[in-house]
Each structure stands twice: as structure tokens, then as C-alpha cells.
Amino acid sequence: MNLSIKWKITIAYALLFTAVMIVTNFLVTTTTEKKFFETHKAGQLEKANIVSTLISDNLDKNLYEISEIIDSYFPRMDGRLIYTDANGTVLLDSFTESQLLGSQLTHREVSGALQGNSSSGTYYLQDNGWVKYIAVPVLRDGQVIGTIFTSSSVDDIKKAVSDVRIMIFTISIIFAGFVIVFSIIISNSLLEPIKQLTDGSKKMSMGLLDTRVPIKSHDEIGALTQNFNSMAEQLEKNDENRLSFLADLSHDLKTPLASIKALAESLGDEESKETYQEFLGDIVTEIDRMNITVSRLLEFNKVSNISTKVNKKDFIFAFLVNETVNSMQPLADKKNISINFKGGQLKEKIFGDREKLRQMILNLLDNAIKYSEENGVVEVRLTDKRRELHLSIKDCGKGIPTKELPYLFDRFYRVDKARHKETGGTGIGLAIVKDVAQLHEGRVDVESRLETGTIFTIKLPKQGTWFKTL
Numbered sequence: 001m002n003l004s005i006k007w008k009i010t011i012a013y014a015l016l017f018t019a020v021m022i023v024t025n026f027l028v029t030t031t032t033e034k035k036f037f038e039t040h041k042a043g044q045l046e047k048a049n050i051v052s053t054l055i056s057d058n059l060d061k062n063l064y065e066i067s068e069i070i071d072s073y074f075p076r077m078d079g080r081l082i083y084t085d086a087n088g089t090v091l092l093d094s095f096t097e098s099q100l101l102g103s104q105l106t107h108r109e110v111s112g113a114l115q116g117n118s119s120s121g122t123y124y125l126q127d128n129g130w131v132k133y134i135a136v137p138v139l140r141d142g143q144v145i146g147t148i149f150t151s152s153s154v155d156d157i158k159k160a161v162s163d164v165r166i167m168i169f170t171i172s173i174i175f176a177g178f179v180i181v182f183s184i185i186i187s188n189s190l191l192e193p194i195k196q197l198t199d200g201s202k203k204m205s206m207g208l209l210d211t212r213v214p215i216k217s218h219d220e221i222g223a224l225t226q227n228f229n230s231m232a233e234q235l236e237k238n239d240e241n242r243l244s245f246l247a248d249l250s251h252d253l254k255t256p257l258a259s260i261k262a263l264a265e266s267l268g269d270e271e272s273k274e275t276y277q278e279f280l281g282d283i284v285t286e287i288d289r290m291n292i293t294v295s296r297l298l299e300f301n302k303v304s305n306i307s308t309k310v311n312k313k314d315f316i317f318a319f320l321v322n323e324t325v326n327s328m329q330p331l332a333d334k335k336n337i338s339i340n341f342k343g344g345q346l347k348e349k350i351f352g353d354r355e356k357l358r359q360m361i362l363n364l365l366d367n368a369i370k371y372s373e374e375n376g377v378v379e380v381r382l383t384d385k386r387r388e389l390h391l392s393i394k395d396c397g398k399g400i401p402t403k404e405l406p407y408l409f410d411r412f413y414r415v416d417k418a419r420h421k422e423t424g425g426t427g428i429g430l431a432i433v434k435d436v437a438q439l440h441e442g443r444v445d446v447e448s449r450l451e452t453g454t455i456f457t458i459k460l461p462k463q464g465t466w467f468k469t470l
């Protein structure tokens with residue numbers, strides 16, 4: 001059934017309410033009826049017992065005198081009262097036009113009373129409606145010498161109970177209406193934010209990444225909305241970064257292309273061999289620049305799927321750091337930057353993908369060199385921290401503003417949007433660092449002070465300290 005949540009909630013409330021009202025109605029009416037019947041029965045039984053005692057006390061009197069005595073006790077007889085002998089034959093009847101006198105009563109209650117037990121029963125009679133029969137024995141010296149049989153209408157009780165039932169039913173119907181309206185209002189207010197989230201995600205899927213959903217409550221739905229908004233913000237930022245990355249990339253490719261075109265065009269009229277060779281040299285330089293850009297693009301493509309093809313092994317981490325530091329030395333030398341590595345003697349092992357971890361360290365060293373002034377110092381320190389190895393890379397470069405730190409590891413994010421040719425990066429280096437660290441159940445921290453320097457610290461669990469994934 002394709003019912004909306006609103007109708008599911010409404011139907012559930014209505015069903016629950018109906019069930020409660022049916023049970024309430026049943027319990028209230030049955031207990032009321034039982035109570036009324038018990039009171040009625042007690043009254044009738046008391047009357048029958050009094051009459052029974054009167055008769056057994058006055059057995060020496062004739063029937064007429066006995067009936068006079070009964071009348072004097074009960075001047076207004078409620079219902080019918082019959083006195084039978086020990087065979088159940090009717091001797092006296094409170095009905096003046098009785099046709100039962102002299103006939104034998106065969107009612108179950110009379111038979112019971114003849115055996116010495118008071119008994120009663122409730123019946124529906126076609127002509128008289130609901131009636132209650134009660135019979136008690138008339139005793140003399142412990143012997144049953146007759147019975148008193150009373151019959152009284154309990155229609156009033158049945159009617160009162162049925163009135164109560166109708167009243168509860170009517171109230172239930174009215175309240176069911178309220179419950180339905182109330183549950184529609186409740187479910188509407190509950191589902192409104194979900195509807196807004198659905199609309200929001202629809203807009204997002206259509207590319208409107210600036211969509212945000214207002215947070216109206218501080219419950220689970222509020223938290224969900226908040227997460228949705230942060231996700232939207234992240235996507236929007238990624239998209240902005242991607243666009244600026246593409247703009248830079250096209251610029252990086254277009255500028256050398258324009259130079260190559262201009263150089264090639266001017267070559268046509270050129271006769272001097274030296275100028276010819278010089279122009280060709282320039283063309284090769286421009287092609288090299290394009291080559292670098294394209295290589296970075298390919299590299300990005302390769303690392304975008306960082307989690308695929310993971311090849312984890314146990315190895316001594318300090319060896320890898322040492323190797324990587326050495327491989328970056330020529331780049332550092334160009335700016336006369338010295339790289340100091342401390343902790344190379346540590347023999348602690350890491351279970352990880354050597355190539356990906358090398359890439360991670362390379363990216364951090366590359367940044368440390370790239371964003372440092374000439375003649376600077378880069379300090380690389382490997383420390384053993386109980387269950388983890390910490391690798392910190394510290395530079396004395398220009399630092400990063402605190403407000404930029406939360407976005408630093410986003411793809412295509414660069415602090416310095418107006419890139420200088422010499423530092424021009426693509427903004428994926430740190431995104432790769434974070435991905436690789438997470439792939440090894442590790443994390444990256446950063447501390448930075450403007451014009452003082454930056455420290456990146458990679459924290460990786462040692463070999464055997466986490467579940468090995470192959």
C-alpha cells in the first residue's frame with residue numbers, strides 16, 4: 001500500500017483510539033450491568049426471604065390471611081410474587097388475575113428452591129422483555145415445605161446500560177474526529193521539515209547547490225537538517241573549488257598554447273637560424289609547461305580513486321620517511337632549504353601501502369618547501385607514541401590563516417586563490433594526505449601561525465594495533 005506517512009500515522013492513531021474505546025465501552029457497560037443486576041438481585045432475594053420467613057411463621061393461618069400479612073409488609077409489590085407448595089403447585093400469586101393458581105411451576109429456579117437452594121436467572125421474554133427470576137425455599141424444621149418465586153423486570157437496567165453504551169459510542173465518535181484532526185495536524189508538523197528536506201535534496205540533485213533548509217526544531221529532524229545543510233555547504237565548496245581548478249587548468253593550458261601559436265606563426269617569416277633555434281627552444285619550454293600540467297592532472301585522476309588497489313604490507317616506517325626526505329633534497333636545495341630528519345633510528349613497523357604513504361609524505365614535504373622562503377629549515381620528526389607513530393613536518397614558511405584551516409584538506413582548496421606561477425598548485429595535495437591517512441586508520445593535525453610556520457602531524461597506528469585489512 002502506497003500510503004504517505006501522514007496517513008499511516010493518522011490511521012494508526014485512529015485504530016489505537018478505536019481499540020481503546022471498544023475495550024472501555026465493553027468494560028464500563030459490563031461492570032455497570034453487573035453492579036445493577038447484583039443490587040437488584042439482592043433486593044429481590046431479601047424480599048423473597050422475608051416472605052418465606054413470614055409464611056413459615058404463619059403456617060397455621062389460611063392462604064387468605066397469609067396473603068394479607070404479605071400485603072401488609074409489601075403494600076406496593078414490585079414485580080410478581082408466587083408461593084408454591086412442596087410440589088411447585090401455585091398456592092398464592094400477587095397477580096390478581098392469575099391463571100397460574102393450582103398449576104405447577106417447572107422453572108429451573110423453582111426446582112432448585114425445592115431442593116433447598118436459592119436460585120436465580122435472567123431471561124428475555126417475547127412479551128415482557130428482560131426479567132429476573134428468583135426462587136427461595138420455604139422451610140419448616142429444616143424441611144422444604146414450599147417455595148417463593150419472584151419475577152421482576154430488569155428492562156430498566158438493560159435500558160440504562162444500553163444508554164451508557166450509546167453515550168460512550170457517541171463520545172467515541174466525536175473524539176475519533178478530534179483524534180483524526182489532531183493526528184493530521186501533528187503529522188503535518190512532523191513531516192513538514194521532512195518535506196522541506198525532500199524538496200531541498202531534489203533541488204540539489206538538479207544542481208542548485210546553494211539550497212539550504214531552515215532548521216525549525218532541535219530534535220532528531222533538526223540534527224538531520226543540520227547535517228543536510230553541512231553536506232550541501234561541502235558540496236557547494238567542492239563545486240566552487242572544482243570550477244576554479246578547471247579555470248586555472250584551462251588558463252595553464254591556454255597560455256602556453258597561445259605562445260606556441262605566436263612562436264610558430266612568426267617562425268614562417270624567420271630566416272636566421274639562431275632565432276629559429278631560439279624560437280624552437282621556447283616552443284619546447286612551453287610544451288614542457290603543458291606537460292607538467294597534464295601530468296598533475298593524470299596524477300589527480302590516479303589518486304582520486306585512492307581507496308582502490310590498496311597494497312598493504314608490514315615495513316619499517318622510518319626507512320620510508322628517510323627515503324622520501326632524500327628524494328626531496330634536490331628540490332629543497334634549489335631554494336637552499338635544509339631538511340632535518342629526527343627519528344630515523346626507530347624500528348617501529350607500519351602495516352600499510354608503501355607507495356601511497358610515500359605520496360602522502362611527498363605532498364607534505366612539497367608544501368613545506370613550496371610555501372617556505374629561501375634559506376629556510378624544514379624539520380621532519382618521527383616519534384613513537386605508545387600505539388601510534390607521529391610524523392611531524394614543520395616549516396618556517398608564511399603560515400596559514402586560522403579561518404582557512406577547516407577547509408585545508410578539501411579537494412582543490414588553495415589558500416592563495418591568485419596563484420603565483422612558481423607556487424601554483426592544484427589544491428589536491430592535502431586532500432590526498434588526508435585520504436591516505438584515513439586509509440591507514442590514521443589522522444592528520446595541523447597547527448599554523450602566520451609568518452611563523454606550519455606543522456602538519458600524521459598520526460598512524462603501529463603494525464598490529466588495528467585489524468589488518470588486506
Ligand SMILES: Nc1ncnc2c1ncn2[C@@H]1O[C@H](COP(=O)(O)OP(=O)(O)OP(=O)(O)O)[C@@H](O)[C@H]1O
Nearest residue numbers: 367368371399414415416425426427428429430454
Ligand atoms: N606548509 C604550508 N604553508 C603554508 N600554506 C600551506 C602549506 N601547506 C599547504 N598550504 C596551503 O594549503 C593549500 C592546499 O594545499 P595542497 O597541498 O592541498 O594544494 P597545493 O599545494 O596548492 O597544490 P598541489 O599540492 O595539489 O600541487 C595550498 O594552496 C596552500 O595555500
Ligand SMILES: [Mg+2]
Nearest residue numbers: 367425429430
Ligand atoms: Mg601541495
